[in-house]
Amino acid sequence: MNEWQEAEQRVERAGELFAQRRLREALEELRAAISINPSNPQWHYNLGLVLDGLERFDEAVQAFDRAVELCPDFAEAAYHAGICLMRLGRAAEAIARFDAVEAIDASFEPAYCARVSAYTALGDHDKAEEMFYLGRQYREECPHCYYAIAESLYRRGMLDRAIYCWQRALDLDESAPMAHMRIAEAYRAQGDFEKARVHYLQQMRITPQRCEPLLALGSLLMDMGHLEQAGEKFHRAMDLAPHEAAVHYHMGRWLAATGQSDAAEAALEQALRLEPSQRGAHLEMARLCLRRGDDVQARRHLRAEMECGGHGPGMLLDLADLMLDCGMHRAAVAALRRVVAAEPGNVAAWVALGAGHFMLREFADGAQASRRALRCDRSCVAAIYNMALACYEQGRLRRALVWLRRALRIDPSDVGARALNLRVRIAALWRRIASAMKRGA
Numbered sequence: 001m002n003e004w005q006e007a008e009q010r011v012e013r014a015g016e017l018f019a020q021r022r023l024r025e026a027l028e029e030l031r032a033a034i035s036i037n038p039s040n041p042q043w044h045y046n047l048g049l050v051l052d053g054l055e056r057f058d059e060a061v062q063a064f065d066r067a068v069e070l071c072p073d074f075a076e077a078a079y080h081a082g083i084c085l086m087r088l089g090r091a092a093e094a095i096a097r098f099d100a101v102e103a104i105d106a107s108f109e110p111a112y113c114a115r116v117s118a119y120t121a122l123g124d125h126d127k128a129e130e131m132f133y134l135g136r137q138y139r140e141e142c143p144h145c146y147y148a149i150a151e152s153l154y155r156r157g158m159l160d161r162a163i164y165c166w167q168r169a170l171d172l173d174e175s176a177p178m179a180h181m182r183i184a185e186a187y188r189a190q191g192d193f194e195k196a197r198v199h200y201l202q203q204m205r206i207t208p209q210r211c212e213p214l215l216a217l218g219s220l221l222m223d224m225g226h227l228e229q230a231g232e233k234f235h236r237a238m239d240l241a242p243h244e245a246a247v248h249y250h251m252g253r254w255l256a257a258t259g260q261s262d263a264a265e266a267a268l269e270q271a272l273r274l275e276p277s278q279r280g281a282h283l284e285m286a287r288l289c290l291r292r293g294d295d296v297q298a299r300r301h302l303r304a305e306m307e308c309g310g311h312g313p314g315m316l317l318d319l320a321d322l323m324l325d326c327g328m329h330r331a332a333v334a335a336l337r338r339v340v341a342a343e344p345g346n347v348a349a350w351v352a353l354g355a356g357h358f359m360l361r362e363f364a365d366g367a368q369a370s371r372r373a374l375r376c377d378r379s380c381v382a383a384i385y386n387m388a389l390a391c392y393e394q395g396r397l398r399r400a401l402v403w404l405r406r407a408l409r410i411d412p413s414d415v416g417a418r419a420l421n422l423r424v425r426i427a428a429l430w431r432r433i434a435s436a437m438k439r440g441a
Contacts, residue, residue: 007036011043014050023053041071048080057084068100075104079111086114091121109138116148120155128152143173150182157343159186178203181213184220193224211237215250227258245275253284261288277308280315286322299326306331313339317349324352329359340372347373351382358390366390381407385417392420397428 010033017026030047037043048063064081068074082097095118101111112135119128132149135142150165166183169176184199200217207213218233234254237247252267265288271281282305289298302323305311311319316339323332336353339346350373357366367390373383388403401424407417 003036007033010036011046014046018046018050018053021053023050026050027054039070041067041074041077044070045074045077045080048077048084052080052084055087057087060084061088073104075101075108075111078104079108079114082111082114082118086118086121089121091118094118095122107138109135109142110144112138113142113144113148116145116152120148120152123155125152125156141172143169143176146172147176147179154182154186154189159190162186175206178207178212180206181216184213184216188220193220196220197224209240211241211244211247214240215246218250218254222254222257227254230254231258243274245271245278245281247271248274249278249281249284252281256284256288261291264288279308279310280305282308283315283319283322286326290322290325295326298322299328302326302328302331306335313342313346313349317346317352320349320352320356324356324359329356332356333360340369345376347376347380347383350376351380351386354383354386358386358393361393363390363394379410381411381414381417384410385414385420388417388420388424392424392427397424397431400424401428 010029014026014029014033017023017029027047027050030043030050034040034043034047044063044067048060048067051057051060051063061081061084064077064084067077068081071077078097078100082094082101085091085094085097095115098111098115098118101108112131115131116128116135119125119131128149129152132145135145139145146165146169150162150169153159153162153165163183163186166176166179166186170179180199180203184196184203187193187196187199197217197220200213200220203213204217214233214237218230218237221227221230221233231254234247234251237244238251241247248267248271252264252271255261255264255267265285268281268285268288271278272285282301286298286301286305289295289301302319305319316335320332320335320339323329323335333353333356336349336356339349340353343349350369354366354369354373357363357369367387370383370386370390373380377383384403384407388400388407391397391400391403401421404417404421404424407414408421411417
């Protein structure tokens, strides 16, 4: 048997091993074959598939690119190179590969789906929609494209349309990955907790061995005030994946909410041992530290949380609120600016941003943030209270009383507004007395 026949046999053997998911052995066979004949583009493509399966994405890209070099019209190889680049978070480079696929074969519909995801990752949602509609010319109903464009719509806050597209993906392919989970998250963002709960449960039935739906449902149940049910979900997740940091993090949150502070701290510490950058764990540790009056440790944990990065607007808002409580006003304002940039209609974030600026005695910026909150919700008593308090601190007592009258018309029982109203009126009375005494003298 000559070496060329040996190479062919090794490639055939690699195919059998790949089908059996014995990927490392398949990799050895393919590399041996390619060392004999390095000019076969299909073998480099097969090598890329094996490396992709091993999650060695950088090497997989090189193999796919080599296949395209050897055979410039190898659309599947260029496509898979782009997919691996997406897995590496290199969306701009991925788009170049998908564009190359279109140049080779404009009817290769999966490249349009992939570009919907790539442009979404880059925040270019207009291009994502363009790719979605271009793809429809070649395949009218594609579950992958509906799933991908739903993510773009979700990120833009177009939740009803996102829900429709994820549901359409499920109608076309009931195995669409984690589609019920994404629908649940969209309903949760809308505040429709009951529909979110239903879809989390559906996802759990489809993927009973995955922790993510359990943890998400447990977190939702906590928001709904069903702590006992939430605990049951977290304990099930712990049985499924006791070595996952996220499970210990959620268990820590639940233990803290049920008043088990020492156990909560132990769970959060375990989460950080398993994954030092576990998002949210330092935040919850800071909350526990504040609860026992340890501001120094709370600030340390808040700084560590910020270093983890990647926080969504909701967690950033929680982080900023704790920073304000700890006196980390500058850091809180920076975090809140990121929240309102991502969610311009977030009233709570504008209120907190206004409060942060006022605490820094940046009254103009604080007033601007409070007015933005009132533009979103004209009856926001917290924003009106902030404006009144700022006027009081500046000695503008008449203007403070105007704001307080407005607050008390909206909510006559608001304790903070009533207390400040009394303080302002006393200050105004003393000012009048002092002015009268000055004139008498």
